[in-house]
Amino acid sequence: MGLFDNMLKGGESLIKMEEALDFEFLPKVLPFREKEQRFIAECIKPLFQSRTGRNIVMYGPPGIGKTAAARHVVRELEEQTDDIYPIYINCWQNNTSYKVMVEICEHLGYRLVQNKKTVDLYKVVASMINKKSAVFIFDEIDKAEEHDFLYFILEDIYKKSICVITNFKEWVVTLDSRIKSRLTAEMLEFKQYNEHETKEILKQRADYAFPPGVWEDNAFERLAKKTYEIRDIRTGLFLMRESALLAEEQSRKKIILGDVEKAIIKLENFNIKNSAELDEDTKFVLSIVKDNSGKKIGDLYKLYQEKGGKHTYKTFQRKIEELDKGRFIATKKQKGTGGNTTIVEKKLTDF
Ligand SMILES: Nc1ncnc2c1ncn2[C@@H]1O[C@H](COP(=O)(O)OP(=O)(O)O)[C@@H](O)[C@H]1O
Ligand SMILES: [Mg+2]
Secondary structure (H helix, E strand, C coil): CCCCCCECCCCCCCCCCHHHHCCCCCCCCCCCCHHHHHHHHHHHHHHHHCCCCCCEEEECCCCCCHHHHHHHHHHHHHHHCCCEEEEEEECCCCCCHHHHHHHHHHHHCCCCCCCCCHHHHHHHHHHHHCCCEEEEEEECHHHCCCCHHHHHHHHHCCCEEEEEEECCHHHHHHCCHHHHHHHCCEEEECCCCCHHHHHHHHHHHHHHHCCCCCECHHHHHHHHHHHHHHCCHHHHHHHHHHHHHHHHHCCECCECHHHHHHHHHHHHHHHHCCHHHCCHHHHHHHHHHHHCCCEEHHHHHHHHHHCCCCCCHHHHHHHHHHHHHCCCEEEEEEEECCEEEEEEEECCCCC
């Protein structure tokens, strides 16, 4: 056996399909959420008979498949019918009634939003959707700064189901009574996965992302156990990627227990680190993201420069990456007209 047979060659990667490790990746099937998906489907069903549907509040802690389950239903709906508009909106990025309406118009393919006020957009949206029916999913609804758009939909859209997703079911209590009395929603709780489920979900994802045989058994066991302890699949995906990168750094073709252990230490260090421990410039970058959540990385860099930031774009990018890994912020890729760009968002906690 040659000395380098078990080593990766330059440029080779252990990962077969990088996107599968993205948080936004939506697997073809979503095990252990069949019951929840069926429940959502039941609430939507009346729309197929041209009646109005029921509303749902989906709630549970982060990283346990709420968004994934909702997006899955949207995907199936898109495949099944053209008579129901599936409208998925993240209220973290779209936290005002105006932004929500612009986003809905985008879904409907209506482009003439410029110079229109929120009330004008309400009219446009109502006239378009009321020819058919719609399922609205408002994810991270607790990040919405106003709820007028809900009132509008409840009052002026005839056939619809509204699904809101929140970490805290108490969110409902914060609604003002004119909305609460109209919403009358079913409560759908998402419970945490048990150890077996956690492991199976990670295994499914690993099968997408890695060629067979890359993971040593005990390494994968450790990953699954840790993820179960943390009770957040997202953290499991982070550990998966980090472990793979650590193995790659060693040009190894296998991911071993040591890689996972190192990735876990890294995760713990990041978690312990609070924003007070970041260097001054990184704190400055963080404050810009905090005030401008949801913007493109290039635009954030411009703001950084305008406010006196001195570093190059490359360094800025590295700081964003560092903050992302430290879970102070979240980034995601978005396809735009000029190619892919990164959208940077603030996190709920750590501020
Ligand atoms: N039952 C499941 N099967 C497969 N993947 C899952 C499942 N539940 C969660 N995931 C994955 O875990 C990650 C976090 O899930 P997500 O739906 O974003 O969590 P939440 O919205 O509850 O915070 C996503 O990448 C998602 O694809
Ligand atoms: Mg979510």
